[in-house]
Every structure is written in C-alpha cells, then in structure tokens.
Amino acid sequence: MLRRVAVLAVPTMSPFEFGVLCEVFGVDRTDDGVPPIDFRVVTADPGPIPFQHGLSITVERGLEDAADADLVAVPALDDLRHADERVLDVLRAAHDRGAWVLSVCSGAFVLAASGLLDGRPSTTHWRHAARLQAFRPATRVDPDVLFVEDEKIVTSAGTASAIDASLHIVRRELGAAAANVIARRMVVPPQRDGGQAQYIALPVPEREADSLAALLDWAQAHLDEDLSVEVLARRALMSPRTFARRFREETGTTPAAWVVRQRLRRAQHLLETADLPVDEVARTVGFGTGGVLRHHFTTVLGTSPQAYRRRFSLAGA
The missing domain is CATH 3.40.50.880 (Class I glutamine amidotransferase (GATase) domain)
Known part of the structure; x- marks a missing residue:
C-alpha cells in the first residue's frame, strides 16, 4: 500500500x-x-x-x-x-x-x-x-x-x-x-x-550534400506513388546498390525507412487537420490500405491512427 x-x-x-x-x-x-x-x-x-x-x-x-x-x-x-x-x-x-x-x-x-x-x-x-x-x-x-x-x-x-x-x-x-x-x-x-515518438517531430533529415536534395523533394511530393529503391535509383541515374549506399551516407538511414517516415509524417498531418477516413489517408500517403497504415503507426508511434486523431485533431477541436 x-x-x-x-x-x-x-x-x-x-x-x-x-x-x-x-x-x-x-x-x-x-x-x-x-x-x-x-x-x-x-x-x-x-x-x-x-x-x-x-x-x-x-x-x-x-x-x-x-x-x-x-x-x-x-x-x-x-x-x-x-x-x-x-x-x-x-x-x-x-x-x-x-x-x-x-x-x-x-x-x-x-x-x-x-x-x-x-x-x-x-x-x-x-x-x-x-x-x-x-x-x-x-x-x-x-x-x-x-x-x-x-x-x-x-x-x-x-x-x-x-x-x-x-x-x-x-x-x-x-x-x-x-x-x-x-x-x-x-x-x-x-x-x-x-x-x-508521438510527440517528436519527424523532420526531413539534414543533408550534408545536395546530390539527392532534388530527388528527396520530388519523393515528398509523390508519396502516393511507387517509391521503391529501384524506382528512386533509376530517377537518380544510379544502380540500386550505389543509390542505397549514397542515400545512407547523406541521410543517415535507408531509402525504405526514410519513405516510411515521410509517409507517417504526412499521415500525422492529415489526421490532425483533415476529416478523411483512415483508409483514404492511407491511400493518399502511399500506404495503400488502412491496415498497413495502422501497422506502421503501431510500430513507430506506439498508437493507432484513430487514437492519434482523437488526441491531436485540429478539425475536431
């Protein structure tokens, strides 16, 4: 007692x-x-x-x-x-x-x-x-x-x-x-x-060089598209292996992890500011389905999209 x-x-x-x-x-x-x-x-x-x-x-x-x-x-x-x-x-x-x-x-x-x-x-x-x-x-x-x-x-x-x-x-x-x-x-x-993790901002990683800056900006504007290593490497005019190595050198993480973080960041913003269904948020940010979005929310942020929206929604407020 x-x-x-x-x-x-x-x-x-x-x-x-x-x-x-x-x-x-x-x-x-x-x-x-x-x-x-x-x-x-x-x-x-x-x-x-x-x-x-x-x-x-x-x-x-x-x-x-x-x-x-x-x-x-x-x-x-x-x-x-x-x-x-x-x-x-x-x-x-x-x-x-x-x-x-x-x-x-x-x-x-x-x-x-x-x-x-x-x-x-x-x-x-x-x-x-x-x-x-x-x-x-x-x-x-x-x-x-x-x-x-x-x-x-x-x-x-x-x-x-x-x-x-x-x-x-x-x-x-x-x-x-x-x-x-x-x-x-x-x-x-x-x-x-x-x-x-729910309260830590997910900024774009600082870049020590500018060789991938344009590509990263493009990827952020096309999160709903295929952003696999092969697609990104082809756009950067590199082999997938060279691209993956250069990407880690400049961002400190892998292309796949960076894409997930950016999609989560965009999903957080939509859940805070828009009244879209969770499945629509998932499609908009490139996760495809609400189930995939929930998986990444639980893994990275330790909560569900619905719980996050209840806590942080500006639209609801």
Missing part, C-alpha cells in the same frame, strides 16, 4: 515536474475515496533549495524522513551529473527495502548515478536519451516510451509523462479507481497509449 511518499528536492530541479509529484501524491483526496498519503519533501541540506528560472523553495525535512517511504521520487533537474552520495544512498536503500523508486525526465540521471538502472531498461526525455545511454552504458535506454517499470524502479520520459508514470504507480498500489479520481481532478487521461 502506498502510504508514505518522499520527493527528493535537489538543486536545479524543474518546478513543473516537482509540481506534478506534489499534485499527484501531495493533495488530500480522501473526500473522493483516495486513501491518505503522508507526503514529504526532503533534501540533503535543509534550507533554501534553488529551482530553475531563479526560483527557490525552503525545505525543512532532511533525508532521514525518506527512510520509511513507500515511494521515493526524483524530479527533473538541470544538473545531469548530480551525484550527491547521500541522495544516492537514499535511493539505494529505498530499493533494497522494496519501496518504489521513481525518476521524472532528467531525474533518471540521478538513478543512473546510483547504479539502480544497471542491467535494466530505462527512459528519459528523448532529447537526453543518447546522453543517458553514454553516461551509464549498463542501462538500456528506450527513447520511445512514456515510462518504464522494472522491479518497482520507474523512469519516465519528458515533462508531462511524469503524470503517466505517477498515475501508473497509484494504479498499481491503490487501484484503478484511485488513479481515475486523481486523473479526473487533474483533468488528464487516466492512462495514455503510445509513447514519446
């Missing part, structure tokens, strides 16, 4: 992610049937703690007040190399006694420094994923999910995914009804599908 929650206040932490933890776990919702939670904010050196943006808060409780917490959480922070051994020891001790450990966004770097992510999957904001992987090669960073749980160690992706990860723990410990109450009070979905 989730009875006691301790949030580790660390220098340079983000007000938003800290606020999410306070909102989910620190607001009394017993009048709505949510069990009471003893919520604590603790720090290594009680007193003023600098936030981002020139703000600060005063924290009166020390790390000893996290010793019996059922959940210890780390907000996002600017200092990605934060490695106060006192804080790391609190996290290790929490995991050793079977408590939940949660990091929000870049807070994953603190968990990584503690060694708790070694041999485990993890995530963080997609902009920091490669850096986290380099910082702690022993973890397996997945940049395409909203959160990861492994043996009660939870790492969440960027910013708003702190809500998803926090509600996941509430759901696991207090039940779906409690999670739904909190979500309704926060005016957010109780559980989102998909992953970070």
Whole structure:
C-alpha cells in the first residue's frame, strides 16, 4: 500500500515536474475515496533549495524522513551529473527495502548515478536519451516510451509523462479507481497509449550534400506513388546498390525507412487537420490500405491512427 511518499528536492530541479509529484501524491483526496498519503519533501541540506528560472523553495525535512517511504521520487533537474552520495544512498536503500523508486525526465540521471538502472531498461526525455545511454552504458535506454517499470524502479520520459508514470504507480498500489479520481481532478487521461515518438517531430533529415536534395523533394511530393529503391535509383541515374549506399551516407538511414517516415509524417498531418477516413489517408500517403497504415503507426508511434486523431485533431477541436 502506498502510504508514505518522499520527493527528493535537489538543486536545479524543474518546478513543473516537482509540481506534478506534489499534485499527484501531495493533495488530500480522501473526500473522493483516495486513501491518505503522508507526503514529504526532503533534501540533503535543509534550507533554501534553488529551482530553475531563479526560483527557490525552503525545505525543512532532511533525508532521514525518506527512510520509511513507500515511494521515493526524483524530479527533473538541470544538473545531469548530480551525484550527491547521500541522495544516492537514499535511493539505494529505498530499493533494497522494496519501496518504489521513481525518476521524472532528467531525474533518471540521478538513478543512473546510483547504479539502480544497471542491467535494466530505462527512459528519459528523448532529447537526453543518447546522453543517458553514454553516461551509464549498463542501462538500456528506450527513447520511445512514456515510462518504464522494472522491479518497482520507474523512469519516465519528458515533462508531462511524469503524470503517466505517477498515475501508473497509484494504479498499481491503490487501484484503478484511485488513479481515475486523481486523473479526473487533474483533468488528464487516466492512462495514455503510445509513447514519446508521438510527440517528436519527424523532420526531413539534414543533408550534408545536395546530390539527392532534388530527388528527396520530388519523393515528398509523390508519396502516393511507387517509391521503391529501384524506382528512386533509376530517377537518380544510379544502380540500386550505389543509390542505397549514397542515400545512407547523406541521410543517415535507408531509402525504405526514410519513405516510411515521410509517409507517417504526412499521415500525422492529415489526421490532425483533415476529416478523411483512415483508409483514404492511407491511400493518399502511399500506404495503400488502412491496415498497413495502422501497422506502421503501431510500430513507430506506439498508437493507432484513430487514437492519434482523437488526441491531436485540429478539425475536431
């Protein structure tokens, strides 16, 4: 049962992610049937703690007040190399006694420094994923999910995914009804599908040379046509093998993967702005059928075209 929650206040932490933890776990919702939670904010050196943006808060409780917490959480922070051994020891001790450990966004770097992510999957904001992987090669960073749980160690992706990860723990410990109450009070979905890939722009890859620039522009204007390697190579006046090698050199990916990404990008735009049936969207962008479009949406974006439209449709709004 989730009875006691301790949030580790660390220098340079983000007000938003800290606020999410306070909102989910620190607001009394017993009048709505949510069990009471003893919520604590603790720090290594009680007193003023600098936030981002020139703000600060005063924290009166020390790390000893996290010793019996059922959940210890780390907000996002600017200092990605934060490695106060006192804080790391609190996290290790929490995991050793079977408590939940949660990091929000870049807070994953603190968990990584503690060694708790070694041999485990993890995530963080997609902009920091490669850096986290380099910082702690022993973890397996997945940049395409909203959160990861492994043996009660939870790492969440960027910013708003702190809500998803926090509600996941509430759901696991207090039940779906409690999670739904909190979500309704926060005016957010109780559980989102998909992953970070839904929120990452899919731009045209930067080109170090211009030899294929005209071809790429042409392909983007003809996504509904046959864009196989053979067709593209013939248009570029190259053999398929030479074309594939040159394409990877200039775009960093294969022709097939690039075409899928561009078609997905166009499909996302149509689902956001037009009221076309999914099958028509699929034909327009070159996927042919709605089934093929759904396959690529699920594989790359972790959601369905219909779910994506419900969440992002400007026409519906």
